[in-house]
Amino acid sequence: MLTIRLLGDLAVLRAGVPLPLPPSKKTRALLAYLVAAARPQRRERLCNLLWDVPDDPRGALRWSLSKLRALVDEPDGGPARTLADRETVAFVSEGAACDLHALRDLVGTRASAAALAGAPTDSLRAMADTVGGMFLEGLDLPAQPDFQAWCLAEREDVRRQHATLLGVLSARLAPDAPEEALPYARQLVELDTFDPGARAVLVRLLARLNRREEAGQHCETGLRTLQEAGIPAGELSRAARELRTANGPIPPQVHATPAPEAKRTDLPAS
Numbered sequence: 001m002l003t004i005r006l007l008g009d010l011a012v013l014r015a016g017v018p019l020p021l022p023p024s025k026k027t028r029a030l031l032a033y034l035v036a037a038a039r040p041q042r043r044e045r046l047c048n049l050l051w052d053v054p055d056d057p058r059g060a061l062r063w064s065l066s067k068l069r070a071l072v073d074e075p076d077g078g079p080a081r082t083l084a085d086r087e088t089v090a091f092v093s094e095g096a097a098c099d100l101h102a103l104r105d106l107v108g109t110r111a112s113a114a115a116l117a118g119a120p121t122d123s124l125r126a127m128a129d130t131v132g133g134m135f136l137e138g139l140d141l142p143a144q145p146d147f148q149a150w151c152l153a154e155r156e157d158v159r160r161q162h163a164t165l166l167g168v169l170s171a172r173l174a175p176d177a178p179e180e181a182l183p184y185a186r187q188l189v190e191l192d193t194f195d196p197g198a199r200a201v202l203v204r205l206l207a208r209l210n211r212r213e214e215a216g217q218h219c220e221t222g223l224r225t226l227q228e229a230g231i232p233a234g235e236l237s238r239a240a241r242e243l244r245t246a247n248g249p250i251p252p253q254v255h256a257t258p259a260p261e262a263k264r265t266d267l268p269a270s
Contacts, residue, residue, distance in 0.1 A: 002072060002081070002096040004035050007103065007158065008132025010139055012071060019071060025139065026050045027064040029147060031072070032136055034082075034091035035098055036154065041089055049146050065089065072096075099130050103161055111160040116168045124169045128184055131162055163192045170201050178208045189218070194229055196222065196236035203239040215243055 005011040010028055012019045021028055029050060034041060047057035065082055072081045072091075081092045093101070106127050108115040116124065135155040141147045166188040173181035185202040192198045199222035206215035219240045226233045233240075 002074070004031075004072075004096060004098045005132060006032055006036060006098060006100040006136060007130075007134070008137050010136055022064075022067045022071065024064065024067070025141060026060070026144075027067050029136075029139060029141055029144075030061075030064050031068050031091075032139065033147070033150070034068075034089065035093070036100055037091075038093060038101065039090065040083075042087060043084075043089060046089060049150070050141070050144055052143075061089075099132070100135070100158070103127060103131065103158070103165070107161040107164050109157075111157075111164040113164055113168050116165065121169070121172055124165060124172070128165055128169055128187075131165075134158065159191060163188060163195070163198070166191065167198065167201070170205075174201070174205055174208075178205050181205055182209070189222075193225060194231055196226055196231070196234045200235040200239035203236070203243060207243055212243065219243060 001015060003011075003013040003016070005013070010021065010032055012021065012031075030046065033046070033049065043058065043061060047061055051057035051060045065084055069080070069082050073079075074081065079092065079095075081096065083090045083092055106116070106119060106123065135158040136151055140151065166184050170181045170185040170188060173184070182202075182205050185198070185205050188195075188198045189202050199218060203215045203218050203222075206212070206218065219236065222236050223233055223240065226236065
């Protein structure tokens with residue numbers, strides 16, 4: 001089975017064995033774009049996306065496609081995965097696995113926590129453990145602005161979807177398995193630094209596990225970060241008051257709501 005990983009470093013595996021990727025970043029970017037798009041793309045669009053006119057983009061596209069066929073087409077006369085005609089190019093995903101599509105199939109394109117209400121906890125956990133990082137980590141083409149803009153938009157979508165997944169999973173595990181919920185809550189804070197609800201989940205989990213000093217440190221860091229960013233502390237302020245006043249472990253009150261519109265520091269300035 002062919003597996004393509006787009007979350008984290010780009011990887012292509014056959015029967016679980018990693019395959020060597022083409023050395024050309026543009027060829028790797030072409031593969032990622034075709035797999036992520038999951039529908040035929042016009043040759044003209046691909047040429048404009050990845051190549052400049054002086055580079056003979058149509059010739060460069062043909063060359064890259066030849067490298068991709070050698071990489072992803074099924075061996076021993078199996079079906080071709082890169083289909084091309086005079087007008088369009090497509091990646092055939094039937095029988096292949098892709099972590100990006102698995103995440104979006106589970107969470108939904110709108111990244112709504114309600115979409116995960118009926119999902120089994122084991123499915124949420126498996127998906128959270130599958131996400132290896134941000135979309136196409138390290139694969140940037142700053143000289144190709146159309147590709148770069150697409151890549152940044154995909155990364156933000158994946159960030160929101162991943163945050164929704166981690167928030168729901170942390171909330172579900174916290175009441176009965178706070179120790180198991182803790183790593184996911186930590187990931188959520190790393191992913192959504194400016195979400196007060198995410199930080200409150202982590203503070204309450206640490207308090208329930210009698211790790212109050214660490215909980216206090218997260219309170220202090222989170223409140224300072226939000227104040228500097230001009231974001232209301234909301235749920236984190238309530239968690240901080242609970243931490244100061246409670247004598248025993250803080251009861252589970254996990255209501256993480258990912259905040260995709262929160263101020264980001266990793267997005268390019270306009």
